[in-house]
Amino acid sequence: MENVSLKTIATRLQLSTATVSKALRDSHEISAETKERVRTLASALNYVPNPYASSLRRKISKTIAVVIPEVADSFFADAINGIETIAQSKGYHVLIYLTHESVEKEKRFFSDLQSGRVDGVLLSISVETVATEHIADLQRHSIPIVIFDRVCDDIKTATVSTNDYEAGYAATKHLIENNCKKIAYLSFSARLSITAKRMQGYKQALADNNLLLPDDFVVSCSSGEENDIAAIEQLLLLENRPDGIIASVEKLTTHVYVTCQKFGLKIPQDVAVVSFANLKTAPILNPPLTTVTQPAFEMGKAAATLLFKALEKKNFNLNAEALSIPSVLHVRDSSNKTALQKIQI
Amino acid sequence: MENVSLKTIATRLQLSTATVSKALRDSHEISAETKERVRTLASALNYVPNPYASSLRRKISKTIAVVIPEVADSFFADAINGIETIAQSKGYHVLIYLTHESVEKEKRFFSDLQSGRVDGVLLSISVETVATEHIADLQRHSIPIVIFDRVCDDIKTATVSTNDYEAGYAATKHLIENNCKKIAYLSFSARLSITAKRMQGYKQALADNNLLLPDDFVVSCSSGEENDIAAIEQLLLLENRPDGIIASVEKLTTHVYVTCQKFGLKIPQDVAVVSFANLKTAPILNPPLTTVTQPAFEMGKAAATLLFKALEKKNFNLNAEALSIPSVLHVRDSSNKTALQKIQI
């Protein structure tokens, strides 16, 4: 099938491509009659403009990039959903890049994005990302970036996050109120904003309740599944083992549940559990899991909305924006045998 | 920051853009010395070629589109992972389009893709898709398409699926072997290849075991969460209620579990359950869920690999390809109190 271009239409209608182009973009300088003729033929021929030709000329791509660590995580899946919803409504296209938690990949993506391939970027940094020159580099190319969830203070731009500190505090307080005295915190990587803030909240709640805990109650889990499991097992084998656990990321939940079962520990009687998770199956776990649920979909929408504001108004100052959307504590049996609650944090 | 182009490098080196272009593409007609000078300056200036200019000229975009119903589903999340892995290794970019089960959106996406925006498409059709003209249209523009998971016989192209019929059969047989006599099947949409084939397997297994069941043991669930829940409740309130349930898609699992609990029905004693699902939490559900697990990641990789074969060899015949990667039946407590098994179907 031969491709139809502006020229095809122009020749057939004895017009110039410029006129056809303007007609299709509904320019006021074209007569109603010509517009009509052009539109009719265009749709009859099934004309679809070549976006790259337009992009080359106009220097805008109508495309954004989403750079995230992974998709197989309820948070990111929901966030993409939110992003895609907004992008679709704006007629934008969405490129997906997965870093798989590797800075090297992140850097490669960012370097490529200097090419003009996209008009803006939504980013959630990899766990390895400490230096942020690659991000600043892209900003110097005037590509607006909005960082969501896993933010980074070094990067001067808009952020969309949730109240991680308060959530960590609320989760811990909740466990304390349910008679936990020895609460462990499973960290993902202390470098990551989200885990760090959640941990600060956890520590503050402990301090506010005069609970002093040994150092090994904060367990770092970020060096592979095997190691994570080993670390969790070690924690639960401590003579002075915890009676409460806070899992700072969703994927640790299964390990905690499995390990408890392996050691014959009952949840919540022996160990109460709260996870930062967006699992749709939380209510049907054994036992139902108390979760801190992030507003993933909303965060995706908010981040995309901010990005489009920056794209639409060039004098919009992204640096001034730091949105926070609250998480929700869903109390279920894993931390509490009695009431089912939904607490806005 | 001003953008560096081929021209920038050419002027600085007193060369023509043609030479620079060839040097960067490592053409044999350029001297080693010139290549070296060009490469050095290019990397010093942080030159990144404009993909759209190249695309316009060469008529290839190094980009593929993934058109799927949703992301917030373990199968599609894992599949994207597989797709992205292959795409990254080929230096390709991935555009994501979510149909949210709407043909209208699917059609709009396919119409846009006629523009030359992508070199190929990976597709899993929406539940509403019956007519497939929009897909054939795109094929007429010589864009190779590989359909995965939710295939469609009307479309003449390569497919990657799993052995849905056998999986449906195996799941049913498994329940029968575990003493279920009245097995219900929760369909998603009978039009969809996957649910239809799973159902055929289910029916054949029933027939092979001389189990005759009333029509209302096949329940259609595809008209919204509310309705799905109502339908499942109705099923479990039947006087002659099922003692086994097969959920043909992941998202129905929660509804089944919740409804059973609501009615005080014990899984598996009162009702055994098997779900087609890729839930990472299957082992820690209450009770652990017996699943038919699709090889999502592998299917994504296989589909992408096929697409790239078609992209690389223009005489590669996609129509001849119909790959099937087997699912696995993970037997857990929801269908069986005793042994834990992993059965290759």
Next chain:
DNA sequence: GTGAAAGCGCTAACAA
């Protein structure tokens, strides 16, 4: 081994 010139399909400035 290098360069000049044309052109991919579109848009924008300027004439007519």
Next chain:
DNA sequence: TTGTTAGCGCTTTCAC
């Protein structure tokens, strides 16, 4: 209101 011209940044003959 319409058309001419130039050019976005790159690749590709083809000449030198």
